[in-house]
Amino acid sequence: MSWHVHLPALMIAVPLLGAFVAPVASMLGKAARNFWLVGVSALTAILSVLLWQQVLASGTAIYVMGGEAFNLSLPSGMSLPIRIILEVDAFSAFMALVGSIAALAGAIFSTNYMEKFSGLDKFTALYFLLTTGMLGMVLTGDLFNFFVFLEIASVASFGLVAFWRDRPEAIEASFKYMVVSTIGAMMVLIAIAFLYGRYNAVNMAAVANVLRLGYAEKVALVFLIVALAMKCGTVPMHMWTPDAYTEAPAGVTCLLIAVSQASLYGLFRVCFSIYGASLGSAVVPWTIIVMGVLSMFIGVSMAVVQKEIKRLMAYHSVSQIGYMLLGLGVGLLALSDPQAMADYGFTAMKGGIYHLINYTVCKGLLFLTAGALYYAAGSRNLNDLGGLARNMPYTTFMFVIAAAAIAGLPPFNGFVSKLLIYESTFAVYPILSIMALVTSVLTLASFVKVFQTAFLGPAKARLSHVKEVPAGMLLGMSVLTIVIIGLTLFPTWSLSNLVEPAAKALVDQAGYISAVVGGGL
Amino acid sequence: MWSNVFTGFGYWDVYSWIIFFFIASGLVLWIRSMGRSDYKKGTEQDEIFYGSNAVPEDGSEIQVPASSAYWGFVEALKGYYELLTGMHSGLTNDYVGYMVVVAAVLAVLVLL
Numbered sequence: 001m002s003w004h005v006h007l008p009a010l011m012i013a014v015p016l017l018g019a020f021v022a023p024v025a026s027m028l029g030k031a032a033r034n035f036w037l038v039g040v041s042a043l044t045a046i047l048s049v050l051l052w053q054q055v056l057a058s059g060t061a062i063y064v065m066g067g068e069a070f071n072l073s074l075p076s077g078m079s080l081p082i083r084i085i086l087e088v089d090a091f092s093a094f095m096a097l098v099g100s101i102a103a104l105a106g107a108i109f110s111t112n113y114m115e116k117f118s119g120l121d122k123f124t125a126l127y128f129l130l131t132t133g134m135l136g137m138v139l140t141g142d143l144f145n146f147f148v149f150l151e152i153a154s155v156a157s158f159g160l161v162a163f164w165r166d167r168p169e170a171i172e173a174s175f176k177y178m179v180v181s182t183i184g185a186m187m188v189l190i191a192i193a194f195l196y197g198r199y200n201a202v203n204m205a206a207v208a209n210v211l212r213l214g215y216a217e218k219v220a221l222v223f224l225i226v227a228l229a230m231k232c233g234t235v236p237m238h239m240w241t242p243d244a245y246t247e248a249p250a251g252v253t254c255l256l257i258a259v260s261q262a263s264l265y266g267l268f269r270v271c272f273s274i275y276g277a278s279l280g281s282a283v284v285p286w287t288i289i290v291m292g293v294l295s296m297f298i299g300v301s302m303a304v305v306q307k308e309i310k311r312l313m314a315y316h317s318v319s320q321i322g323y324m325l326l327g328l329g330v331g332l333l334a335l336s337d338p339q340a341m342a343d344y345g346f347t348a349m350k351g352g353i354y355h356l357i358n359y360t361v362c363k364g365l366l367f368l369t370a371g372a373l374y375y376a377a378g379s380r381n382l383n384d385l386g387g388l389a390r391n392m393p394y395t396t397f398m399f400v401i402a403a404a405a406i407a408g409l410p411p412f413n414g415f416v417s418k419l420l421i422y423e424s425t426f427a428v429y430p431i432l433s434i435m436a437l438v439t440s441v442l443t444l445a446s447f448v449k450v451f452q453t454a455f456l457g458p459a460k461a462r463l464s465h466v467k468e469v470p471a472g473m474l475l476g477m478s479v480l481t482i483v484i485i486g487l488t489l490f491p492t493w494s495l496s497n498l499v500e501p502a503a504k505a506l507v508d509q510a511g512y513i514s515a516v517v518g519g520g521l
Numbered sequence: 522m523w524s525n526v527f528t529g530f531g532y533w534d535v536y537s538w539i540i541f542f543f544i545a546s547g548l549v550l551w552i553r554s555m556g557r558s559d560y561k562k563g564t565e566q567d568e569i570f571y572g573s574n575a576v577p578e579d580g581s582e583i584q585v586p587a588s589s590a591y592w593g594f595v596e597a598l599k600g601y602y603e604l605l606t607g608m609h610s611g612l613t614n615d616y617v618g619y620m621v622v623v624a625a626v627l628a629v630l631v632l633l
Contacts, residue, residue: 176613183617187624218631226624236619239609283630302605305595307587347529382587411538416526423530445591453587461578491526491535 007051008063008086011096012136014044015103019128026121034111034472037124041100041107044131048093048100055093056501060515062087062141070203070516081206087141087516090501091353095138095265097498098357101483102258102364103131109368109476110251112469113375123163123249129156130255137262141516143192143202146266150188150231153259154181160252161244173243180240184227191223205516208274208509217275224270225284231263234325235295238318242302245314246380250371251476253310254364257317261360264321268328268506276509277336285333292325293432296439303446307382309370309454313363316446319439320359320406326436327352327421330428335507344427349503350495351420357498358414358487362406365480369399372469372477373454382450387459391466396455398477403447405484408440413487413494 018040025036055061063086064070070085088096107127114120133153140146158181162174192202194216201207211217230237241260245253271284279285299319306312327348334345372395374380377388389396405412408419418440425432468474487494505511525532560566569576577583595602608615 176616179613180616180620183620215632219628222624222628222631226620226627229623230620236608237616237623239611239616239619242609243611287627287630298605301601302609304591305602344529386584411535411542416533416535419526419533420528423528426530449587449590453584453590457584460584488535489539491533495526 004050004054006063007047007054008061008088008139009065011044011047011051011139012086012132014040014047015128015131015135018044019125019132022124022128023121026124030115030120033120033124037107037127038104038111040128041104041131044135045100045104048097048135051088052093052097055088055090056497060087060089060505060511061093062515081201081203081517084145085141085203085516086139087205087512088139089505089512089515091265091269091503091505092138094353094357094498094502095262096135098360099131099134099138099258099262101479102360103127103134103255105364105368105476105479106251106254107476108479109254109371109473110249111476112472113251113371114249117164119163123160126156126159126163127252127255129153130160130252130259134255134259134262138265141204143195143204143207145202146204147185147188147192150263150266151185153262154178154185157244157248157252157256157259160256161248163249163252164247167247169243170247173240173247177240177244180230180237184230187223187227191220191227194220194223203516204269204274205513208276209513209517211274211278213275213278213280217278221270221275221279221284225267225287228263228267228270229288229291229325232260232267233295233318233321234291235298235318235322238295238299238321241318242311242314245317245367246308246310250310250368250374253367253371254480257363257367258360260317260321261356264324264356268332271332272335272506273509273512279332279335282333285329285335288325288329288332289428289432292322292327292329293435294322295319295325296322297435300439300442300446304442304449306446309373309380309382309385309450310367311380312382312446312450313366313370316366316406316443317359317363319443320355320363322439323355323418323421323436324352324359326425326432327355330425330432331503331507333428341507344424346503346507347420348424348428349506350499351417351424353502353506354420354495354499355414355417357494358405358417358484361480361483361487362402362414365398365402365477365484366406368473368477368480369395369402372473375473376466376469377463382453384462385454385460386457386463387455388463388466389455390459391463392455392468394468394474395477398481399455400451401481401484403451405488407444407447409444411488413484413491416491416495 026033065084067083070083071081130153133149136149158174158178162170164170195207196202198216199207199210233241296319299315303312303315331345331349334340405414408414422433422436525534
């Protein structure tokens, strides 16, 4: 048996091992700890590339934890899908790849960014636990297992948001996130209990195979949508994001972006792969579209008036989540109508999924540049910054690349994903495209504000000592910059190899089910 | 890898834009080269014209602060922004309250 078979499990096992060994590695000194942080993150990223290649070449990968078959056959002949499985289709593999890249960039950046602080053994362990939770969420094919990984990611992020525990704001942000996140987790658990009570199964494919929409299923759906939409920062449940993203160390914020995408993944896995055509009415798709439009507009409106750079970017994150909800919501709307799916639904889904990778790398890079400014100038308040392009030319260059890309300026990758969303949503209702376009203009305005106030203008006497950040931080930012430039220069390749397989996997509910329960339960 | 991205309604050719970018950059550099050749860096030619007033020593005195950026936009939408900032109270009770309200509204829409 080839070791490639174990790739899904290794994707989770490697960062989990990283977390438990981190305190031991830290005892060997700073260099050993940093090597462990970057080495394990790099290995996870390499594994994610291999897994993605394997899934594209061989189709959906199924991995049963602790057994040969996912089901247990009783002497009576009855078969129960009780074992935990990892089900990795092209959408899961795509998400794992995106998340691993963000985790690697954040890890490299953190080696220098965090060097002034103590407690880095705990930081490293929590960082890997957060990575494990994120990867587990996107790779699992089991609802309860999804809940467990969601909780692992949540608990690790509470610790990381409050890492600078001498700052009352950090403790407050972590506490608020913990309260709303715990309530969200309870909703997820209750929803899973509803489905388990009805079908005696928590395997996603097994549940999807037998699901018939009744009251219990509807209640479960509501709880899952609300909890996962909150976790990815959807208006009006987004209010934890500005607090948490602002107070977390910059490398962690980069990873938190990927974790929020894992929740978005969960939302769409539930809607497309578990409920799918059973959704019936257009209520759920339209709810997601409306939440998307509200997120886009309210998020960017709040971003424009912020003067704290990470807070501005956090509100901007809320706005970008709206684009993905809009694109994938339109895809969900067209799911039961093959003609609509062919006309505009699939294009909208491609736009939404392409924007997902664009958002993760661009926003991750923007948060890292904000961290670089804080590291070099000692302030995140834009009123205190100015003229730093002279002192920090590389950071400035990478900020401009990321800001232009996420604002959707041609020829950057953000423009391609937004173009797909604009044109496809126009076919549903032109007002949706208009809202998306206005949001894009305001996005550009908010980043022009950051660029003008932090990087341009006359040099300030207080900032005369500022110099470019250390090589480790530049390298972390460079990883994401290279990905952005690659996506910009090769949009057709990106769409054909990354986005389209993921979109096809998401709409193919029958394929998702048959990969596991092809022979019946 | 090198073909156009088709959106179903049109297409996108990134290389046309990159060529345009290089042409525009070339034009910018050409216009710049048409400038005065007797310019000397570090001389009085570098001095900023500040309405015949003395230029302040510290740049922070002449920079528009971030909190004043887009003042007109925010002023014109004052009512909208008052509503939005009122919603963002920072109170955990409100955070949870919005979740409960969304769950209730969605439950009504889905169950009925």
